[in-house]
Amino acid sequence: MANQNSSEDIDYGILDTLVGYKLRRAQVNLFNHFSEHCSRFGITPGLFGVLSIVERNPGLTQTAIANALGNDRSAMVSVVDRLEAMNVVERKPSTSDRRSHALFLTKHGEAFYAELVEEVLKHEANFTSLLNEGEKALIIDILDRFAAHAPSKA
Amino acid sequence: MANQNSSEDIDYGILDTLVGYKLRRAQVNLFNHFSEHCSRFGITPGLFGVLSIVERNPGLTQTAIANALGNDRSAMVSVVDRLEAMNVVERKPSTSDRRSHALFLTKHGEAFYAELVEEVLKHEANFTSLLNEGEKALIIDILDRFAAHAPSKA
DNA sequence: TATTGTTATACTCTATAACTATA
DNA sequence: TATAGTTATAGAGTATAACAATA
Numbered sequence: 458m459a460n461q462n463s464s465e466d467i468d469y470g471i472l473d474t475l476v477g478y479k480l481r482r483a484q485v486n487l488f489n490h491f492s493e494h495c496s497r498f499g500i501t502p503g504l505f506g507v508l509s510i511v512e513r514n515p516g517l518t519q520t521a522i523a524n525a526l527g528n529d530r531s532a533m534v535s536v537v538d539r540l541e542a543m544n545v546v547e548r549k550p551s552t553s554d555r556r557s558h559a560l561f562l563t564k565h566g567e568a569f570y571a572e573l574v575e576e577v578l579k580h581e582a583n584f585t586s587l588l589n590e591g592e593k594a595l596i597i598d599i600l601d602r603f604a605a606h607a608p609s610k611a
Numbered sequence: 612m613a614n615q616n617s618s619e620d621i622d623y624g625i626l627d628t629l630v631g632y633k634l635r636r637a638q639v640n641l642f643n644h645f646s647e648h649c650s651r652f653g654i655t656p657g658l659f660g661v662l663s664i665v666e667r668n669p670g671l672t673q674t675a676i677a678n679a680l681g682n683d684r685s686a687m688v689s690v691v692d693r694l695e696a697m698n699v700v701e702r703k704p705s706t707s708d709r710r711s712h713a714l715f716l717t718k719h720g721e722a723f724y725a726e727l728v729e730e731v732l733k734h735e736a737n738f739t740s741l742l743n744e745g746e747k748a749l750i751i752d753i754l755d756r757f758a759a760h761a762p763s764k765a
Numbered sequence: 766t767a768t769t770g771t772t773a774t775a776c777t778c779t780a781t782a783a784c785t786a787t788a
Numbered sequence: 789t790a791t792a793g794t795t796a797t798a799g800a801g802t803a804t805a806a807c808a809a810t811a
Contacts, residue, residue: 467679470667471728472660475735476750477641481656482681483757484634490762491631502635503801506626513624520769525621527636529803534771556769556810574625581629583762588753595746596630596753602741603637608644609737657778674792683780688794710787710792 476603487584494580498573499543505577507536511546511560512570518557545569630757641738648734652727653697659731661690665700665714666724672711699723 472478491502500508510522519537523530537560540546545566548558562570585593626632645656654662664676673691677684691714694700699720702712716724739747 466668467664467671467675468667469679470663471731472663474751475731476738476747476754477638477645477656477735478660479751479754479758480634480638480641483754484631484638485681486758486760487631487634494762501800502631506632509624509626510621513622514620517621518769521621525623527639528801530770531772531804532802551769554769554811558770577625577629580762581631584630584757584760587756587760592749592753593630596750597628597633599742599746599750600630600633600637603738604633604640606640606738606741608648608734655777672792682778684793685781685795686779705792708788708792710785712793 480603490583491577491580494583495573495576498569498576500573504536504540505573507533507540508545508562508566508570508573512562512567515561516559518551518554518559520557522560540566543569634757644737645731645734648737649727649730652723652730654727658690658694659727661687661694662699662716662720662724662727666716666721669715670713672705672708672713674711676714694720697723 488502491505495501495505506526507522510517510525514522514525517525519533520530523533537546537548537558541548544563547561547563547566549561551557551559588596642656645659649655649659660680661676664671664679668676668679671679673687674684677687691700691702691712695702698717701715701717701720703715705711705713742750
């Protein structure tokens, strides 16, 4: 057992300089911690995103929410099904367009979401405690640039 | 059509302040661009990670590589199968342990990887051009902190 | 003609458990 | 007993295509 090639021995080469690789490693860790932290709510980061949009924008259609989050509307069906089964969100028939459903938090959903947000903020604080003054605003600004960038093909 | 609820009308609420949400949106965009950019190589970010480790650490076992990348060893099987089918990586029997395979780039794999790295660096430059002086080093440092953080349960 | 929610489908990624051959 | 590679499997996430109802 002279050499078990533990992680410390590894040369990561170019990976150590690539923002994409570092982003992925960081995101996986945050995602896992979020899920552990919010497991008692049965809420994943994806579900939390939908809840947050619904809470601040009551009455939006499923398609509008999918667009806001950068997802396909087909993926919204099972998500909203799950949130309805948890009695936190409800579909109401749109008054203006009978094709679409307007989404709202239920009464229970509002209390549920308020409690959930507290937990999410604890999770967030757990990671932002790693940041020095000004670094949180800066990294969010940088990540916004990365998310909005429509790169040239060249 | 007075209000189609286009993305500009959306109130993202707490999502706009959460590092986890911003990380995800940024990473999805980088991932998509990487895949488009490297599609002619048939290489995904995950495959590129394995190739990079093999290139810099020839002779490692599959399990050692999986650990280095934070993946499960069972996921390595199809990855290495694919890279072998592309004739860029080869499994060689380990001289010291007949249970394990040592991984190496093939001759073709070395040229392939060199060309691939050029493309990846173009992709990287496309995004890091959004950064000001010093921001790249800072964001990589911050992402390293996020990836290494083992949060308390409390 | 176009759009909404939906279904069916498929593909990737990821993880777990169990098997075999070795150690 | 423990570990390496493997297989089978299952879950989540994501995307496309097509359909019925409606616009």
